[in-house]
Amino acid sequence: MLKRVHFPSSPLPYLLVAPQLAITLIFFIWPASQAFYQSFLIEDAFGLGSEFVWFENFEVLWSDSHYLAAFWRTAVFSLLVAGLSMGFALVLAGFAQRAVRGALTYRTLLIWPYAVAPVLAGALWVFMFNPTLGIFPYFLEFFGIDWNHYLNGGQAMALVVMAAAWKQVAYNFLFYLAAMQSIPPSVIEAAAIDGAGPGRRFWTIIFPLISPTTFFLLVINMVYAFFETFGIIHAVTQGGPGTSTTILVYKVFNDGFVGLDLGGSAAQSVILMVLVVTMTVIQFRYVERKVEY
Amino acid sequence: MAEIHLTDLTKSYGPTEVLHHIEGHIQDGEFIVIVGPSGCGKSTLLRMVAGLETVSSGEIRIGERRVNELEPSERDIAMVFQNYALYPHMSVRANMAYGLKIRKLSQAEINRRVEEAADILEIRQYLDRKPRQLSGGQRQRVAMGRAIVRDPQVFLFDEPLSNLDAKLRVQMRLEIRKLQQRLGVTSIYVTHDQVEAMTLGDRLMVLNGGYVEQFGTPIELYDRPASIFVAGFIGSPAMNFLPAEVKDGSVVLSNGVIIPVESPKEANVTLGIRPEHLQPEPEGAIALQVEMVEQLGANTLLHGTLQGTDKALTASVAGHATYENGEFVNFSAPASMLHLFDPETESRLEL
Ligand SMILES: Nc1ncnc2c1ncn2[C@@H]1O[C@H](COP(=O)(O)OP(=O)(O)OP(=O)(O)O)[C@@H](O)[C@H]1O
Ligand SMILES: [Mg+2]
Numbered sequence: 001m002l003k004r005v006h007f008p009s010s011p012l013p014y015l016l017v018a019p020q021l022a023i024t025l026i027f028f029i030w031p032a033s034q035a036f037y038q039s040f041l042i043e044d045a046f047g048l049g050s051e052f053v054w055f056e057n058f059e060v061l062w063s064d065s066h067y068l069a070a071f072w073r074t075a076v077f078s079l080l081v082a083g084l085s086m087g088f089a090l091v092l093a094g095f096a097q098r099a100v101r102g103a104l105t106y107r108t109l110l111i112w113p114y115a116v117a118p119v120l121a122g123a124l125w126v127f128m129f130n131p132t133l134g135i136f137p138y139f140l141e142f143f144g145i146d147w148n149h150y151l152n153g154g155q156a157m158a159l160v161v162m163a164a165a166w167k168q169v170a171y172n173f174l175f176y177l178a179a180m181q182s183i184p185p186s187v188i189e190a191a192a193i194d195g196a197g198p199g200r201r202f203w204t205i206i207f208p209l210i211s212p213t214t215f216f217l218l219v220i221n222m223v224y225a226f227f228e229t230f231g232i233i234h235a236v237t238q239g240g241p242g243t244s245t246t247i248l249v250y251k252v253f254n255d256g257f258v259g260l261d262l263g264g265s266a267a268q269s270v271i272l273m274v275l276v277v278t279m280t281v282i283q284f285r286y287v288e289r290k291v292e293y
Numbered sequence: 294m295a296e297i298h299l300t301d302l303t304k305s306y307g308p309t310e311v312l313h314h315i316e317g318h319i320q321d322g323e324f325i326v327i328v329g330p331s332g333c334g335k336s337t338l339l340r341m342v343a344g345l346e347t348v349s350s351g352e353i354r355i356g357e358r359r360v361n362e363l364e365p366s367e368r369d370i371a372m373v374f375q376n377y378a379l380y381p382h383m384s385v386r387a388n389m390a391y392g393l394k395i396r397k398l399s400q401a402e403i404n405r406r407v408e409e410a411a412d413i414l415e416i417r418q419y420l421d422r423k424p425r426q427l428s429g430g431q432r433q434r435v436a437m438g439r440a441i442v443r444d445p446q447v448f449l450f451d452e453p454l455s456n457l458d459a460k461l462r463v464q465m466r467l468e469i470r471k472l473q474q475r476l477g478v479t480s481i482y483v484t485h486d487q488v489e490a491m492t493l494g495d496r497l498m499v500l501n502g503g504y505v506e507q508f509g510t511p512i513e514l515y516d517r518p519a520s521i522f523v524a525g526f527i528g529s530p531a532m533n534f535l536p537a538e539v540k541d542g543s544v545v546l547s548n549g550v551i552i553p554v555e556s557p558k559e560a561n562v563t564l565g566i567r568p569e570h571l572q573p574e575p576e577g578a579i580a581l582q583v584e585m586v587e588q589l590g591a592n593t594l595l596h597g598t599l600q601g602t603d604k605a606l607t608a609s610v611a612g613h614a615t616y617e618n619g620e621f622v623n624f625s626a627p628a629s630m631l632h633l634f635d636p637e638t639e640s641r642l643e644l
Binding site: 184186187189190191192193194195196197200204205208209 | 343344345364365366370371372374375376378379380381382391392395396439443
């Protein structure tokens with residue numbers, strides 16, 4: 001038999017967690033349950049009444065080719081964002097770790113993009129890539145590239161991927177740097193004595209040893225690309241041209257607040273919610289088992 | 294296998310010089326121990342030989358080659374680190390094979406060498422384990438295995454035993470010594486433990502504050518320490534030091550006791566005498582007032598002061614002996630066992 005330890009009960013612990021609980025309830029649980037409930041309703045055209053329809057909203061989504069295309073687009077978008085920002089952060093962290101002079105300045109500067117709000121980040125990129133005024137289209141012209149992300153869906157996608165990845169580089173960089181610094185220097189010195197050059201040391205020693213961080217960041221970045229890139233997309237392309245940059249979270253907004261299909265939009269957000277919960281669960285399971293080298 | 298020449302070697306971090314004009318010639322196949330207190334620059338010196346620290350001035354030669362500018366991998370050395378520095382994500386076999394793969398040896402040759410080393414070190418049954426599945430002593434063996442499969446010209450050890458318990462340390466110490474004699478590879482071994490240094494080294498380099506105090510065989514260091522520092526560092530319990538004066542061919546202690554020595558010079562000196570060289574004798578000139586008795590079984594240590602002074606004095610008496618605190622015990626000291634040092638320069642004065 002296990003013996004339970006009993007503590008004298010006091011209202012203080014409840015009082016202390018109450019604010020956090022209130023915030024979670026009001027801003028997360030309540031809207032989430034509303035969305036859940038709403039996803040079973042169809043509003044009439046005038047918004048005067050609604051009908052309970054069970055899973056009809058979901059069935060409609062499943063047979064909607066636009067929705068399935070958005071799903072696919074989101075997968076590509078988030079993999080590109082995660083891959084690009086993590087790859088770039090990895091290279092920067094590798095250099096930051098080797099830097100001898102000015103290491104602190106270098107690191108501080110690299111962290112700044114993380115402090116920029118998504119919409120502002122988007123605005124920066126919009127200016128830089130404005131087809132008529134921007135500096136990059138001007139340079140790209142020398143290479144014979146005609147840049148216009150208002151017309152070209154592929155270019156629009158490239159732009160939002162770059163903007164979204166850029167913003168996340170700082171975050172990934174911090175984690176990668178911390179992971180690299182936790183590798184004992186003598187392990188890397190031993191590899192140097194064993195004859196491994198910097199490149200080989202990176203790929204055979206450092207990269208495998210930071211693989212738990214890579215996995216953690218992969219999940220975090222996917223979640224980021226799924227949800228938090230809304231502001232960037234809204235500022236840069238508004239999902240266009242056509243639907244070429246309409247990822248799931250943007251479609252939720254578009255269908256719900258622009259198209260006023262509240263039921264369908266709620267069903268979409270429920271699906272997104274399920275996705276993020278799944279990713280989080282995978283994450284925790286994996287982290288709990290402690291990643292095996 | 295190679296000789297190592299260190300010529301006028303210095304190391305500075307910015308304006309601070311931490312190693313000063315190190316000189317040393319290491320013979321082919323010799324086992325050299327660098328010993329000294331914490332922070333004296335032992336690791337720095339070893340890492341300079343390894344190529345992990347740059348050389349500020351001077352020259353390091355391994356065999357015929359000047360290696361100052363060479364990468365660690367080009368120096369044909371192997372190093373065993375204090376924390377073993379095994380690759381945590383690789384099996385024992387992969388750890389040992391890593392350097393061989395880089396040198397593009399054939400798989401058959403790699404297997405042969407790894408298995409041979411594993412047999413020597415008796416770690417064959419662990420070849421497929423990861424380092425974290427091994428005990429500290431086993432990890433230590435793997436680290437040595439990784440060094441010997443490379444068949445290098447020089448082995449470098451940086452306090453490889455300091456993370457092991459006392460018993461295992463003694464055992465591994467013997468094994469390292471046997472292994473080195475069997476392979477005949479020139480070795481440099483860093484430690485702050487003087488017992489380890491005395492038992493392992495063909496010769497010892499005693500470092501203090503970045504200076505070489507003395508470089509010689511353990512017996513030379515014990516019998517003829519070149520400075521007060523070496524005299525106090527080598528030997529346990531440590532040597533006694535007493536202020537004295539040389540007058541009319543004898544040493545006069547501060548309480549007036551006179552010990553005859555053959556020294557013509559007249560000067561203030563520091564007299565050194567090892568506790569084990571004080572011989573109990575009822576008529577002896579040196580009287581020790583006992584303050585504490587330590588029974589070690591094989592011998593007994595008497596801690597106290599020189600009669601009539603507050604100078605600490607320790608004597609080691611063979612076997613079990615019982616003394617009262619406050620009691621006076623007389624000792625004699627043979628002149629051949631005395632060491633005289635200059636109190637100013639702290640260096641040895643020849644008798
Ligand atoms: N990167 C560095 N920058 C500045 N000073 C350093 C650096 N590395 C070492 N030192 C200094 O050099 C001196 C020698 O250090 P070293 O590590 O060689 O000592 P050690 O003899 O190995 O000591 P221990 O027995 O504690 O390992 C120390 O005083 C240390 O403070
Ligand atoms: Mg050290």
